[in-house]
Amino acid sequence: MATAERQRADLAQALALGLSEEEYRRICALHGREPNLLELGVYSLLWSEHCAYKHSRRLLALLPTEGPNLVAGVGENAGVVDLGGGVFCAFKVESHNHPTAVEPFEGAATGVGGILRDIVAVGAKPIAVLDLLRFGGTDSSRTRHLLDGTVQGIAHYGNSVGVPTVGGELYFHPGYEQNCLVNVLAVGLIEERPAGTSAARGVGNYLYLLGARTGRDGIGGASILASAALGEDEESKRPSVQVSDPFEGNKLIDCLAELQSKGLLVAMQDLGAAGLSSACAEMAAKGGVGLSIELDRVPLREQLAPFEIMLSESQERFAAIVEPQNAAAVEAICSRHEVSAARLGEVIEEPFLVIRHCGEAVGELPVSALVDGAPRYRLKVTPRQVPPPEGELPSGSAERLLLQLLSWPNIASRAPVFGQYDWLVQGRTVVGPASGDAALLALPDGRGLAVTLDGPGAIAAEDPRGGALATVLEAAANLACRGARPLGLTNNLNFGDPDDPAVAWELAESVRGLAEGCRALGIPVVGGNVSLYNASPAGGIPPTPVVGMVGLAQRARPLAPGFAKEGLTVALFGPFAPTLRGSELEAVVGRRLPGRLQLPALPRAREAVEAVAQLVGEGRCLAHDISRGGLLVALALCACRGGVGATLSFDGLAELAGGLAEGEEGWWTVAFGEGPVGFVVWAQRAELEALSCFGPLWELGSTGGEALVVEGEKIPGWLRFAVSIEDLRRAYAALHSLIS
Amino acid sequence: MRFGVVRFPGSCDEHDTARALAQFGEVRLLWHTDRNLEGLDGVVLPGGFSYGDYLRPGAIARFAPVMEAVADAANQGMPVLGICNGFQVLCEAGLLPGALLINVSRRFQCAEVELVVENRNLPFTKACRARITLAAKHQSGRYYLPPERLAELERQRRVVFRYASGEAFNGSVGGVAAVANERGNVVGMMPHPEHSLGLGGRSADGLLIFRSLVSALEGKGGNG
Numbered sequence: 001m002a003t004a005e006r007q008r009a010d011l012a013q014a015l016a017l018g019l020s021e022e023e024y025r026r027i028c029a030l031h032g033r034e035p036n037l038l039e040l041g042v043y044s045l046l047w048s049e050h051c052a053y054k055h056s057r058r059l060l061a062l063l064p065t066e067g068p069n070l071v072a073g074v075g076e077n078a079g080v081v082d083l084g085g086g087v088f089c090a091f092k093v094e095s096h097n098h099p100t101a102v103e104p105f106e107g108a109a110t111g112v113g114g115i116l117r118d119i120v121a122v123g124a125k126p127i128a129v130l131d132l133l134r135f136g137g138t139d140s141s142r143t144r145h146l147l148d149g150t151v152q153g154i155a156h157y158g159n160s161v162g163v164p165t166v167g168g169e170l171y172f173h174p175g176y177e178q179n180c181l182v183n184v185l186a187v188g189l190i191e192e193r194p195a196g197t198s199a200a201r202g203v204g205n206y207l208y209l210l211g212a213r214t215g216r217d218g219i220g221g222a223s224i225l226a227s228a229a230l231g232e233d234e235e236s237k238r239p240s241v242q243v244s245d246p247f248e249g250n251k252l253i254d255c256l257a258e259l260q261s262k263g264l265l266v267a268m269q270d271l272g273a274a275g276l277s278s279a280c281a282e283m284a285a286k287g288g289v290g291l292s293i294e295l296d297r298v299p300l301r302e303q304l305a306p307f308e309i310m311l312s313e314s315q316e317r318f319a320a321i322v323e324p325q326n327a328a329a330v331e332a333i334c335s336r337h338e339v340s341a342a343r344l345g346e347v348i349e350e351p352f353l354v355i356r357h358c359g360e361a362v363g364e365l366p367v368s369a370l371v372d373g374a375p376r377y378r379l380k381v382t383p384r385q386v387p388p389p390e391g392e393l394p395s396g397s398a399e400r401l402l403l404q405l406l407s408w409p410n411i412a413s414r415a416p417v418f419g420q421y422d423w424l425v426q427g428r429t430v431v432g433p434a435s436g437d438a439a440l441l442a443l444p445d446g447r448g449l450a451v452t453l454d455g456p457g458a459i460a461a462e463d464p465r466g467g468a469l470a471t472v473l474e475a476a477a478n479l480a481c482r483g484a485r486p487l488g489l490t491n492n493l494n495f496g497d498p499d500d501p502a503v504a505w506e507l508a509e510s511v512r513g514l515a516e517g518c519r520a521l522g523i524p525v526v527g528g529n530v531s532l533y534n535a536s537p538a539g540g541i542p543p544t545p546v547v548g549m550v551g552l553a554q555r556a557r558p559l560a561p562g563f564a565k566e567g568l569t570v571a572l573f574g575p576f577a578p579t580l581r582g583s584e585l586e587a588v589v590g591r592r593l594p595g596r597l598q599l600p601a602l603p604r605a606r607e608a609v610e611a612v613a614q615l616v617g618e619g620r621c622l623a624h625d626i627s628r629g630g631l632l633v634a635l636a637l638c639a640c641r642g643g644v645g646a647t648l649s650f651d652g653l654a655e656l657a658g659g660l661a662e663g664e665e666g667w668w669t670v671a672f673g674e675g676p677v678g679f680v681v682w683a684q685r686a687e688l689e690a691l692s693c694f695g696p697l698w699e700l701g702s703t704g705g706e707a708l709v710v711e712g713e714k715i716p717g718w719l720r721f722a723v724s725i726e727d728l729r730r731a732y733a734a735l736h737s738l739i740s
Numbered sequence: 741m742r743f744g745v746v747r748f749p750g751s752c753d754e755h756d757t758a759r760a761l762a763q764f765g766e767v768r769l770l771w772h773t774d775r776n777l778e779g780l781d782g783v784v785l786p787g788g789f790s791y792g793d794y795l796r797p798g799a800i801a802r803f804a805p806v807m808e809a810v811a812d813a814a815n816q817g818m819p820v821l822g823i824c825n826g827f828q829v830l831c832e833a834g835l836l837p838g839a840l841l842i843n844v845s846r847r848f849q850c851a852e853v854e855l856v857v858e859n860r861n862l863p864f865t866k867a868c869r870a871r872i873t874l875a876a877k878h879q880s881g882r883y884y885l886p887p888e889r890l891a892e893l894e895r896q897r898r899v900v901f902r903y904a905s906g907e908a909f910n911g912s913v914g915g916v917a918a919v920a921n922e923r924g925n926v927v928g929m930m931p932h933p934e935h936s937l938g939l940g941g942r943s944a945d946g947l948l949i950f951r952s953l954v955s956a957l958e959g960k961g962g963n964g
């Protein structure tokens with residue numbers, strides 16, 4: 001064996017591993033001596049931004065983490081909420097941005113695999129995946145390359161592992177040109193078995209490594225890729241990207257389900273960022289114990305040095321703690337599933353990771369220093385200047401702009417992407433990815449689980465707090481359109497370089513917005529992920545707080561996707577206060593439009609969202625959340641998806657328009673402005689009247705015919721139009737040319 | 741009525757298939773190492789990615805111990821249905837003619853497709869209408885057989901389902917979506933009846949396939 005493990009590591013080596021001088025000194029102090037190279041390598045990963053949340057931990061304390069249905073929350077592998085009736089739902093979102101920017105296929109595939117293992121680690125069966133994808137401009141060849149590889153990577157893993165991909169978001173903006181985003185939300189169910197824990201307990205119990213063999217892939221992924229900005233040498237970082245094997249993942253998931261349901265595991269933990277090091281440190285820390293680890297027992301794919309074994313991020317692996325009397329049963333079940341099970345060591349009393357190789361001690365690490373020793377930095381915050389609300393109004397007809405918006409990449413039909421995913425497997429998908437809003441899954445007892453994953457629009461760059469809050473409200477509105485009330489939220493904070501005070505301000509403001517949104521809805525944050533350093537020499541990404549939300553509907557009703565019947569009354573509902581600033585129309589016309597984000601009073605917003613959830617849940621009305629593109633786009637999508645037109649008078653909206661802005665600007669804002677908590681609702685007229693007790697309701701007209709018609713005596717000429725469903729659908733299908 | 745559903749490592753749709761069949765009878769999940777099919781009236785090979793589709797879809801699964809038993813039972817006339825990956829396995833095992841190549845798009849595709857039922861006298865199609873709609877989802881579903889052999893298959897009425905005009909997204913030769921063996925008791929199909937049971941207001945035509953099987957078995961047993 002090389003003497004590297006026995007040699008003391010010096011400051012230069014610490015700096016090369018991405019630690020700062022201060023951090024190196026702190027490690028020496030907590031460690032009690034200068035660490036050797038293996039030990040320093042383990043510290044460098046566990047103290048990386050990705051694992052230790054050095055820049056975000058203080059802020060995250062602002063988020064509400066308590067709630068009536070919460071079973072397991074922040075700090076666990078995934079959050080768990082009680083659905084009642086003995087059924088629990090586990091969910092968590094996680095990013096794989098940096099690996100995807102370097103190698104999109106494997107980056108996205110292992111992003112799906114990694115978050116699925118987090119769900120399995122709490123004892124849940126994964127039942128759905130949603131992905132939020134953000135890329136640069138659609139005319140760039142880099143975007144096409146990344147989009148194509150990412151979609152194929154998600155399809156490769158999700159389809160092969162037998163978990164449906166039921167929704168998500170696809171969004172293009174030049175700010176993501178160098179740093180794309182891949183955030184994956186996984187959802188699982190726990191039925192008829194206890195939730196799993198990752199706390200190692202019981203001195204003398206065995207430590208097992210289950211699953212794939214360990215290779216050199218992904219070494220340093222957490223520190224090299226996920227905790228630094230991407231530079232010119234992306235190519236050289238490719239070996240830090242992990243390689244997926246969904247077949248191995250599929251076997252492992254089935255095997256763990258059987259082990260868990262038979263009560264054979266004391267604890268389990270997936271191997272993600274920082275591989276064996278992180279998994280062992282986490283399990284030991286949670287249980288207040290230590291672990292002995294014999295590295296020569298780790299099944300290897302190729303010959304590796306001890307520090308490589310400790311740091312490898314090879315996929316499809318789990319660590320488990322097993323009582324000695326259950327070892328034979330565990331090994332038999334693993335063998336039946338053709339899953340390798342290697343006994344690496346055992347639980348020890350002293351809270352240390354004691355690492356041995358070929359009979360020699362190669363590392364001894366205090367668990368608390370690894371898990372809780374990393375510094376927590378205070379952010380230096382400088383607000384960005386808020387631009388003035390002035391801007392120039394667009395010109396032209398509403399009809400032309402509507403068709404342009406429908407074919408705009410951020411709005412056009414995602415069918416060419418979703419068509420590559422299996423969204424049917426497991427037989428629960430009542431409403432799939434094609435209908436916008438949230439997906440709806442059937443629970444065994446006939447109730448519905450609605451799930452959504454949302455990110456902010458361009459407005460977040462000007463108003464990160466408002467943008468984050470609007471995203472929380474939008475997620476809840478999406479659930480309401482499926483008749484569901486929210487139970488909890490998981491978030492993924494995607495930002496640039498936190499050492500830039502303006503980025504630090506965006507991060508701090510966004511966390512405040514998320515916290516306000518959660519409090520307004522009365523739901524907890526059950527866990528999440530922070531992805532910083534999404535930056536390149538060209539600059540950082542726009543602030544992107546992403547929200548995953550699950551909600552419960554009393555019945556999993558099949559819901560018509562849009563206007564599917566003639567003669568129904570159509571109305572606009574909710575405390576809707578849209579703005580043109582940051583809207584998709586602004587991107588389409590290519591210049592700043594007037595306005596500023598206005599948020600509804602939060603109690604009013606909650607009341608409106610709950611009213612929609614109630615009525616849709618009772619089968620009394622259907623609803624679609626007004627989102628990108630604003631009211632006209634929302635109406636057009638209802639006609640496109642359902643196949644029936646509508647004739648609508650906007651005269652009743654004169655007061656709303658006048659309240660938003662004076663004259664023409666008010667009408668432009670009503671037609672194309674964006675903002676949270678506005679719904680298009682349609683039903684028999686008497687049913688809609690019930691809504692007026694819970695918020696402002698404007699009746700617009702009724703469904704019928706083969707065109708979308710907007711008319712009125714009091715509205716400007718450019719806003720009157722009639723456009724056939726056929727023309728709307730042709731515009732809406734524009735993305736086909738980008739993807740196939 | 742007792743049905744077996746085979747589970748290979750990497751299968752994905754075995755539980756969905758079992759749930760669908762459970763509406764019509766008892767279901768036993770068979771492990772890929774099982775060799776005993778005693779007491780079963782029919783066997784289904786489900787969809788998924790057996791053995792990770794390594795080498796070729798179905799190429800490794802055909803060597804699983806359970807496949808010997810399935811081949812024996814098929815030769816004795818037991819109804820055997822292969823869905824998606826199950827179809828690929830049956831072709832690799834030589835129980836059905838032809839091969840399933842990667843889609844012309846080279847991508848996984850998921851869509852509802854309209855099918856023309858070409859032979860309504862088989863144990864899996866007796867209850868079918870002339871046209872049915874089923875979900876299809878696969879990456880390697882492009883059926884291929886050399887032209888002269890396909891012509892023979894057509895003459896023998898062994899093309900069971902054909903994609904309706906414009907629906908064959910995978911590029912199958914002759915639009916073939918399902919084929920039968922000579923005796924008609926072994927059928928492989930790419931579309932998924934177990935995912936077309938009416939959930940979410942989508943097609944419920946998958947039930948017709950399972951209902952056909954049940955009435956064929958009842959007829960055989962003299963209870964029909």
